[in-house]
Amino acid sequence: MILDTGHPVIHFDRIDSTNLEARRLADQGECGPFWLWADEQTGGRGRLGRNWVSEPGNLYATFLFPISEGPNAAAQVSFVAALAVHDTVMRLRPGLSPRIKWPNDVLIGGAKFCGVLPEVVGSAPTRIAIGCGVNIAHAPQGTPYPVTALGADLAVDSVLRELDANLARRLKLWDEGRGFPAIRQAWGERALGLGGQVTAAAGTKQVAGTFKGLAADGALILEESGGTLIHIHAGEVSFAELEALRRKIQ
Numbered sequence: 001m002i003l004d005t006g007h008p009v010i011h012f013d014r015i016d017s018t019n020l021e022a023r024r025l026a027d028q029g030e031c032g033p034f035w036l037w038a039d040e041q042t043g044g045r046g047r048l049g050r051n052w053v054s055e056p057g058n059l060y061a062t063f064l065f066p067i068s069e070g071p072n073a074a075a076q077v078s079f080v081a082a083l084a085v086h087d088t089v090m091r092l093r094p095g096l097s098p099r100i101k102w103p104n105d106v107l108i109g110g111a112k113f114c115g116v117l118p119e120v121v122g123s124a125p126t127r128i129a130i131g132c133g134v135n136i137a138h139a140p141q142g143t144p145y146p147v148t149a150l151g152a153d154l155a156v157d158s159v160l161r162e163l164d165a166n167l168a169r170r171l172k173l174w175d176e177g178r179g180f181p182a183i184r185q186a187w188g189e190r191a192l193g194l195g196g197q198v199t200a201a202a203g204t205k206q207v208a209g210t211f212k213g214l215a216a217d218g219a220l221i222l223e224e225s226g227g228t229l230i231h232i233h234a235g236e237v238s239f240a241e242l243e244a245l246r247r248k249i250q
């Protein structure tokens with residue numbers, strides 16, 4: 001299958017993980033750009049070492065592509081991908097009000113329906129794999145956070161087509177980092193909790209303060225009450241605005 005952007009799609013009925021397949025292909029010298037799309041994954045991988053339940057009916061796809069910039073630019077791709085998912089929901093389900101939770105979760109009413117896993121899978125040239133899992137027909141049970149799905153009336157391939165078009169547009173805007181200010185601006189307009197209270201783990205201690213925005217390396221900037229700025233690079237972050245939303249849906 002070839003998408004409107006000209007990106008080819010390699011389809012699998014079943015695979016361990018489309019991100020792992022992207023890495024294997026990169027190891028063999030493949031650069032992309034192309035999509036790997038599976039109806040089902042037996043070893044779907046999520047952020048923070050979690051697994052990603054991958055039964056048929058949802059979208060499991062990875063976009064592999066080369067960049068001429070080094071791996072630092074790759075950290076920004078997370079935000080580009082989250083924007084593309086946000087655009088996709090706005091097109092397919094215009095009545096919903098999706099919001100982005102740092103770094104790249106996209107939520108509807110505080111519930112997660114999509115996960116993005118960007119990874120650097122090759123060097124010289126740097127190759128990036130952006131794995132996207134979108135709940136369409138099912139919202140898996142047993143997750144440590146509330147989940148939802150877009151609805152089984154949407155065809156999985158139509159979500160992939162829309163996502164591909166939006167990702168191509170956002171990657172063009174990003175321009176391998178030269179357009180990051182525009183990405184940061186668009187991301188901030190859709191982000192949950194910006195300007196509000198946030199708590200996070202910084203090393204071994206827990207820090208709390210105001211969510212001030214994104215650093216160029218993708219870190220979340222937290223301002224403590226004394227004015228100290230702390231950059232959070234990874235881990236679980238709790239946003240007061242999101243906690244309030246989740247209390248409403250529980």
Ligand code: BTN
Nearest residue numbers: 017019044045046047115131133
């Ligand atoms: C997250 O935990 O939020 C990220 C989940 C990413 C899941 C997708 S599904 C397609 C691709 N293949 C994987 O193994 N993971 C990603």
